[in-house]
Amino acid sequence: xxxxxxxxxxxxxxxxxxxxxxxxxxxxxxxxxxxxxxxxxxxxxxxxxxxxxxxxxxxxxxxxxxxxxxxxxxxxxxxxxxxxxxxxxxxxxxxxxxxxxxxxxxxxxxxxxxxxxxxxxxxxxxxxxxxxxxxxxxxxxxxxxxxxxxxxxxxxxxxxxxxxxxxxxxxxxxxxxxxxxxxxxxxxxxxxxxxxxxxxxxxxxxxxxxxxxxxxxxxxxxxxxxxxxxxxxxxxxxxxxxxxxxxxxxxxxxxxxxxxxxxxxxxxxxxxxxxxxxxxxxxxxxxxxxxxxxxxxxxxxxxxxxxxxxxxxxxxxxxxxxxxxxxxxxxxxxxxxxxxxxxxxxxxxxxxxxxxxxxxxxxxxxxxxxxxxxxxxxxxxxxxxxxxxxxxxxxxxxxxxxxxxxxxxxxxxxxxxxxxxxxxxxxxxxxxxxxxxxxxxxxxxxxxxxxxxxxxxxxxxxxxxxxxxxxxxxxxxxxxxx
Amino acid sequence: xxxxxxxxxxxxxxxxxxxxxxxxxxxxxxxxxxxxxxxxxxxxxxxxxxxxxxxxxxxxxxxxxxxxxxxxxxxxxxxxxxxxxxxxxxxxxxxxxxxxxxxxxxxxxxxxxxxxxxxxxxxxxxxxxxxxxxxxxxxxxxxxxxxxxxxxxxxxxxxxxxxxxxxxxxxxxxxxxxxxxxxxxxxxxxxxxxxxxxxxxxxxxxxxxxxxxxxxxxxxxxxxxxxxxxxxxxxxxxxxxxxxxxxxxxxxxxxxxxxxxxxxxxxxxxxxxxxxxxxxxx
Numbered sequence: 054x055x056x057x058x059x060x061x062x063x064x065x066x067x068x069x070x071x072x073x074x075x076x077x078x079x080x081x082x083x084x085x086x087x088x089x090x091x092x093x094x095x096x097x098x099x100x101x102x103x104x105x106x107x108x109x110x111x112x113x114x115x116x117x118x119x120x121x122x123x124x125x126x127x128x129x130x131x132x133x134x135x136x137x138x139x140x141x142x143x144x145x146x147x148x149x150x151x152x153x154x155x156x157x158x159x160x161x162x163x164x165x166x167x168x169x170x171x172x173x174x175x176x177x178x179x180x181x182x183x184x185x186x187x188x189x190x191x192x193x194x195x196x197x198x199x200x201x202x203x204x205x206x207x208x209x210x211x212x213x214x215x216x217x218x219x220x221x222x223x224x225x226x227x228x229x230x231x232x233x234x235x236x237x238x239x240x241x242x243x244x245x246x247x248x249x250x251x252x253x254x255x256x257x258x259x260x261x262x263x264x265x266x267x268x269x270x271x272x273x274x275x276x277x278x279x280x281x282x283x284x285x286x287x288x289x290x291x292x293x294x295x296x297x298x299x300x301x302x303x304x305x306x307x308x309x310x311x312x313x314x315x316x317x318x319x320x321x322x323x324x325x326x327x328x329x330x331x332x333x334x335x336x337x338x339x340x341x342x343x344x345x346x347x348x349x350x351x352x353x354x355x356x357x358x359x360x361x362x363x364x365x366x367x368x369x370x371x372x373x374x375x376x377x378x379x380x381x382x383x384x385x386x387x388x389x390x391x392x393x394x395x396x397x398x399x400x401x402x403x404x405x406x407x408x409x410x411x412x413x414x415x416x417x418x419x420x421x422x423x424x425x426x427x428x429x430x431x432x433x434x435x436x437x438x439x440x441x442x443x444x445x446x447x448x449x450x451x452x453x454x455x456x457x458x459x460x461x462x463x464x465x466x467x468x469x470x471x472x473x474x475x476x477x478x479x480x481x482x483x484x485x486x487x488x489x490x491x492x493x494x495x496x497x498x499x500x501x502x503x504x505x506x507x508x509x510x511x512x513x514x515x516x517x518x519x520x521x522x523x524x525x526x527x528x529x530x531x532x533x534x535x
Numbered sequence: 536x537x538x539x540x541x542x543x544x545x546x547x548x549x550x551x552x553x554x555x556x557x558x559x560x561x562x563x564x565x566x567x568x569x570x571x572x573x574x575x576x577x578x579x580x581x582x583x584x585x586x587x588x589x590x591x592x593x594x595x596x597x598x599x600x601x602x603x604x605x606x607x608x609x610x611x612x613x614x615x616x617x618x619x620x621x622x623x624x625x626x627x628x629x630x631x632x633x634x635x636x637x638x639x640x641x642x643x644x645x646x647x648x649x650x651x652x653x654x655x656x657x658x659x660x661x662x663x664x665x666x667x668x669x670x671x672x673x674x675x676x677x678x679x680x681x682x683x684x685x686x687x688x689x690x691x692x693x694x695x696x697x698x699x700x701x702x703x704x705x706x707x708x709x710x711x712x713x714x715x716x717x718x719x720x721x722x723x724x725x726x727x728x729x730x731x732x733x734x735x736x737x738x739x740x741x742x743x744x745x746x747x748x749x750x751x752x753x754x755x756x757x758x759x760x761x762x763x764x765x766x767x768x769x770x771x772x773x774x775x776x777x778x779x780x781x782x783x784x785x786x787x788x789x790x791x792x793x794x795x796x797x798x799x800x801x802x803x804x805x806x807x808x809x810x811x812x813x814x815x816x817x
Contacts, residue, residue: 232621232752232754233752233754234572234579234618234619234621242756270619271619271620271621272558272621273621273622273624273754276562276622276623276624276754277558277559277562277621277622277623278558278562299752299754299755299756300755300756300758300770301756301757301758303758303761303768305768309761309768310761310762310763310768310787310791312790312791312793312794313794315759316757316758316759318756318757318758319751319756319757319758319759322751322752322756322757323751323757327578327579327751328576331576332798332802333798333801333802333805334576335576335577335578336576336577336578336603336604336802337578337579337751338578338795338798338799338802340794340795340798411790411793412787412790412791412793459754459755459756459773460755460773461754461755461773
């Protein structure tokens with residue numbers, strides 16, 4: 054079925070909105086904020102696609118999903134066909150439909166967005182993925198071509214999962230090594246339940262297992278076995294490193310080691326990964342003051358401050374040294390945070406954390422900032438306003454000012470080029486300085502998005518395939534020449 | 536799942552568990568630790584590896600039952616399993632031939648200093664051991680330490696066994712006796728490590744301690760284990776757990792380790808109630 058509406062008629066349809074929990078309700082629970090589009094709304098939204106001859110949305114997508122193609126299948130009510138169309142390019146649609154910054158990628162270039170609002174591509178992606186899950190319609194692809202080569206994937210976050218899935222589909226024997234006790238990396242320890250339910254992640258990971266991918270948890274590459282041991286003793290033919298950027302940065306201000314100061318990583322790991330919200334039913338504790346402050350302006354900061362609110366913080370401040378427009382967080386997340394009563398202290402920079410007699414946080418001292426000349430990132434650099442210091446009473450401080458790669462693998466792998474920032478150096482097709490070692494995601498980028506990690510994992514998989522084919526071809530020609 | 540293949544009660548509250556973990560047994564070096572999670576609702580806790588047998592593929596840990604998780608762990612029996620067991624983590628102890636090294640274990644810390652003393656002995660050092668505890672029945676690994684130490688001193692706070700006093704008193708006496716000490720390893724409760732550091736500081740004897748801050752992942756991800764060493768922030772899990780004792784801010788560590796004291800108490804009380812109920816059923 055083609056879209057019966059003329060382009061002018063399609064443009065008249067307003068962009069459809071997800072059904073959401075009210076802010077009042079959702080700050081009392083950890084359930085997902087958005088329920089997504091229902092079938093009726095999805096069908097209306099799908100009709101808005103102009104079916105451009107030159108679909109720039111595909112170019113906007115880091116993994117090049119055939120966006121008009123899957124939307125057309127929605128119009129035909131072939132939702133499973135639609136999700137499978139997405140899956141050709143992206144094996145984790147239910148995840149991307151939720152956490153991808155579509156507004157900066159596919160939707161920003163959507164022609165409809167020039168005059169009207171762009172097609173809600175992300176919400177449509179989520180709709181078909183959820184439809185398939187809810188109706189249990191997923192069928193594991195049948196792998197007919199088996200290749201007798203073993204690939205080790207280190208880390209089970211978005212980069213690793215994608216790389217593993219792509220290689221498994223090609224017929225490789227893939228083993229994922231995960232340091233933590235459960236899979237998903239940042240998707241599990243970082244992103245909260247209210248944005249990405251663990252059940253969705255479990256289902257997606259399970260589908261990757263069904264492709265024949267083996268997963269070892271509690272395995273720290275570099276400690277339990279080194280990368281070279283995986284290659285030399287375990288018999289892997291190639292390795293993909295997707296260990297992320299798990300080491301938190303701290304500001305370096307006085308008072309950071311007081312009790313009640315957390316890195317966002319620790320805070321979110323305790324709550325999301327160790328389920329501290331259910332203490333004492335679970336054993337991992339967390340402490341939240343009546344007043345809390347999160348420092349930072351990215352998605353992690355939003356996740357942390359909204360989590361703190363749900364854990365009972367009466368006042369939850371978000372302190373960011375630049376202004377609202379420079380905030381790297383997704384617009385949707387900032388909006389959700391605002392609706393939930395998060396108080397934004399923009400152009401504000403913490404200068405010290407103040408403790409009480411028991412070494413607990415009791416306040417944070419900040420200064421106001423103003424925007425000066427643009428810095429190397431192109432954003433206007435915040436400069437302190439003299440004499441603008443003020444003290445904010447808080448009992449919990451969470452620093453969400455960025456992460457860097459965990460150094461264990463770099464330190465235990467000779468010959469692997471590492472940048473000054475600690476990221477593993479790769480070329481444009483994810484090759485490292487070692488011929489059979491590939492890398493991607495935050496480990497090479499130093500802190501980016503889920504979809505860019507998936508893009509890297511996918512490109513690496515194609516490159517690993519090329520590499521292993523060339524190794525095989527060389528072997529064969531060597532045999533022939535004998 | 537990791538199987539407990541042997542269990543031995545070293546005192547009322549200290550238990551030795553031998554756990555099947557062949558990969559860790561093969562790689563583990565003195566000074567390494569593991570992170571353990573007992574069951575699905577459990578927390579992740581770090582425990583130093585006391586010993587390992589690469590042939591049998593087993594790792595030995597020695598646990599003092601102080602809170603819910605350690606009590607639960609100590610209640611497990613031969614044939615039971617722990618859900619998660621990951622390692623070997625942390626930087627291993629740099630083993631050199633220093634000459635004469637004093638290895639001090641306080642309480643369950645003896646389990647942590649024992650593998651270091653053993654490795655130092657194998658590296659050719661003259662190893663003097665000091666093992667201390669509050670009271671006689673909390674002294675552990677005496678025979679094991681005696682077997683590897685050139686000299687061994689025992690202290691108890693109450694004088695019920697060995698010398699009455701603290702391990703640091705014995706250390707001071709050794710220094711006073713005029714023997715040349717090239718390095719000291721002191722592992723035990725934080726106040727003990729702090730006092731030992733203070734004893735050796737005036738003599739500029741290289742002194743190392745193994746720190747036990749609060750940890751979650753144990754791989755450098757959470758930063759919960761941050762300690763101040765030489766005025767700089769260090770993560771005990773990846774930068775340590777051993778540090779130069781003269782540089783460590785022990786007071787800060789003591790404070791940070793108290794962060795969850797009240798919640799730990801709630802958890803412990805609930806566990807005790809649960810155990811009482813179970814025993815009532817029996």
